[in-house]
Amino acid sequence: MRMTRLLANTLRENPAEAEVVSHQLLVRGGYIRRVASGIYNLLPLMWRVTRKVEAIIRDEMDQSGAQELMMPILQPADLWEESGRLKDYGKELMRLTDRHDRACILAPTHEEVITTIARNELQSYRSLPVNLYQIQNKYRDEIRPRFGLLRGREFLMKDAYSFHASESCLDKEYDVMTQAYINIFNRCGMETVMVRSDSGAIGGSVSHEFMVLTRIAEGEQESGENEVYFCEDTNCGYAANGDRAEALLPPSEARPAYEGKATIVDTPGATSIELMQQKFKMHPELILKSLIYMADGEKPVMVLIRGDLEVEETKLKNVMNANEIWMATPEELKELSGSAKGFIGPVDLPDSIPILADESIRELKDFYVAINEIDKHMVNANWGSDVPMPQTFTDLKLARIGDICPECKSGKLQMTRGIEVGNIFKLGTKYSEVMNAKFASENGEDKPFIMGCYGIGVTRTAAAAVERYHDKFGIIWPMAIAPYHAVIIPVNTQVPEQMALAQQLYDQFTKAGIEVVMDDRDERAGVKFKDADLIGFPIRITAGKKAGEGFLECKMRDQKESKDIPVADVLAWAQQQMQEWRPFQEATREKTDADKVTSA
RNA sequence: CGGGAUGUGGCGCAGCUUGGUAGCGCACCUGCUUUGGGAGCAGGGGGCCGCAGGUUCGAAUCCUGUCAUCCCGACCA
Known part of the structure; x- marks a missing residue:
């Protein structure tokens, strides 16, 4: 394919609408164009x-x-x-x-x-x-x-x-x-x-x-x-999507701030876990967090979870077998419990609201809990005597980095981001x-x-x-899915030796089944190099200064250095590169903890 | 759907506050010079200013409505 024939207009600037690299580079490289929201031409x-x-x-x-x-x-x-x-x-x-x-x-x-x-x-x-x-x-x-x-x-x-x-x-x-x-x-x-x-x-x-x-x-x-949680212990190999990851909690060191039996104390304005901690020195790990969720047909449910943990709504949805859930609005809260955000609790809750309890609260002792009364909390509460013990416990919490792996029960959980492809x-x-x-x-x-x-x-x-796979110059396609394997760049189309050599190689490559684009545009070298990098051809061959002596400059997109190779040997070199091409050889990123995850 | 923002040649933007009939950069076309990392000069083409209505002598600019797009949440390969 000749560049002058190829429909691939590269852009210098990122389109305003493109937020992520793949979107930006694919638009800039002339790969895709938007037709409507979420609908694209694949050029x-x-x-x-x-x-x-x-x-x-x-x-x-x-x-x-x-x-x-x-x-x-x-x-x-x-x-x-x-x-x-x-x-x-x-x-x-x-x-x-x-x-x-x-x-x-x-x-x-x-x-x-x-x-x-x-x-x-x-x-x-x-x-x-x-x-x-x-x-x-x-x-x-x-x-x-x-x-x-x-x-x-x-x-x-x-x-x-x-x-x-x-x-x-x-x-x-x-x-x-x-x-x-x-x-x-x-x-x-x-x-x-x-x-x-x-x-x-x-x-x-x-x-x-x-x-x-x-x-x-x-x-x-x-x-x-997607957030992916995985066990730091590579021998364990546990990995799960964030909306499903289980986790064991590290032992709690929290000590209650009050002594003696359960009592009701004034907690004016303590509408959030954070405020309870700041103003009243209540340790979040000892707070019984109570939330009211509404499911599909506006069925309310109370979720109980430890104060320092978040509810994973996907888990909740599955437990409730609901399609849609949301946190109750202030109006809904008032109607259901007569109380307001921060003071909703499982004590004296109307029977019409079922309770779902997260595993994390099972072992709580001397905890803090809201009692459906504004500006009041119960401290040193305990299951049975002060608060009815929930019937069943399920896993509703969002896993956290540093929690204990549920599989090997010893490794800590790490998190990374991933794109779900299958x-x-x-x-x-x-x-x-x-x-x-x-x-x-x-x-x-x-x-x-x-x-x-x-x-x-x-x-x-x-x-x-x-x-x-990309860098600041453009895409770095893996060999196997690159649109073309190689690009040949005659630096100056006015120089006959360069053109002749480029043409000779182009024919050779084509005959050998290497997919190649010849950049025959009458552009300056810089433009051609920039475009080659942006589009991301794995192999780049330049016919330049040494064309007269029969040398071509050969470079891999994922490597820095280029080599001068005599024309006669270029095909063999290219074929070898294609055969030996492995991803990650000149890694486009450093190794992260994520790389330690057992490759699936 | 809730919250936020934006619509001006193919792309990126300015102009709007203070109405006077549209401009810059990139891209494109022609010519000359240039030629190893997005060249320079000169000339040129292309936009009913998202759409509809209103206010006004006059609207890209003000008002109303509408549509579209993008960002943050719930959904998903």
Whole structure:
């Protein structure tokens, strides 16, 4: 490809709307252009990257025995009615009506359709297991699309669905997919960490996410959207998404500030944990924090947790089996308890408000607690005698850096940010049951399919690579997914030796199957170098001063130095570089603690 | 949806307070000079100032409405 023919207009300045590096660099490098909020044109360069990621995915999926197919994006709403998700998916589901006023949706995922395929095509256990996948656009009407390709309303996704006659068979496939995913991301040049996750709207019991770990250079916006907690002990290897991470608390050293039996004291204006600590010397670890949350149908619930801890709302949502929860507003608080923020407590609480207790409060002794009376707290309270002991305890807290690992029970937890590029679920019979998708088992009985599903954000993976590999000059593509392997730059198109040499090499490369762009623009050298760095070609070959003597200047994007190599040897050099190319060789970031996480 | 902000050639912005018919940089086109890290000079093209209404002799500027975009929260590959 000649640069003069390539549709890739680079920009000097960052577009105002781009906040994260991948978005900025992809726009500046001429890879993508916005069409509407969360909707992008993938220009030729971007499409090449995308196709490379796809090719790797196809290869690994096919090798692991999955079959590719294609399902419709436009689907009848009836199907979603059947699975119950027309309601559950909420506003994120893109809805439309056709000319006959029939309700339709644009698919955000394909469990419904694939389940009908299984229902119609798979009659017997003999045809199981089956794993079917597709690579196709998905539509999610995100409340707030952002970060360019990292979170669009339309995005390319690989989604696979497996069907099994038994749990153990699903378990096996889950492992096969896990390995395939590790291979895929490794081949894309990225380390990933596999973490336990919340299964969200897709549903199911067990699920894991694949995270590309990001570390953001100084002055750059944090772009890893997910917090990943992991055990500092690499032998342990525990890692989990922040919304699911469990943690054990380090032993508390807190001592009560009051003596004697439980009493009620005046605490004027103590509306927050912080104020209780500052004004009344109450140690947060001894405060029983009481919060009122409202769930879906405005069902209130009181959450009890230790004063120094935060509630992880995703955990709470799961426990309550709710779609939406929020902290009660001052008005709601008044109506429910007659009290106000800071003074809500489990003592003398109306029976209509159920209590959910976090594990952290189980062992509390001589604690401080609000009693639904303004400007008053009870001190030295204890379970049973002063406050009724909650019936059950669950894990509702947000893990913290420095907490104890729940797995090995000795290591401390660390946190890093990650971009979720893949997700695998054990769905079980969630969809097959409601959609009546059954097969004949060995003894002739009808049984619902046991299902798994496995997704990869294709465009997101590409963007994550940019997020992970870049410097202040531009993108540093991993060889495997770079739009082109190499760029050849004749420094001055007016100098015949340079052009001749560049052309000679270009032909050689092309013949050898190396994807190469010849920068034949009549631009100054500086412009070409800047653009080459910005676009991120892994290999750069310059025909310059020494062209007359038959030397070319060869440089890798991720390395500083260049070498002068005689024309005759350049092809071999390039081929060697391509073969030997490994990510992280000239790391674009220092090793962080995150790197110690067992690579998934 | 709640909170905050912004809409002016392809991109980045100024002008708006104090109304007088639109400007700068980049990009683009032509010419000359230049030619190893985003060149210089000269010339040129392109914008119903987001949209609709109103106030006014006159609106990018003031008022009302509306739409869109972006940032912070809940959602997610």
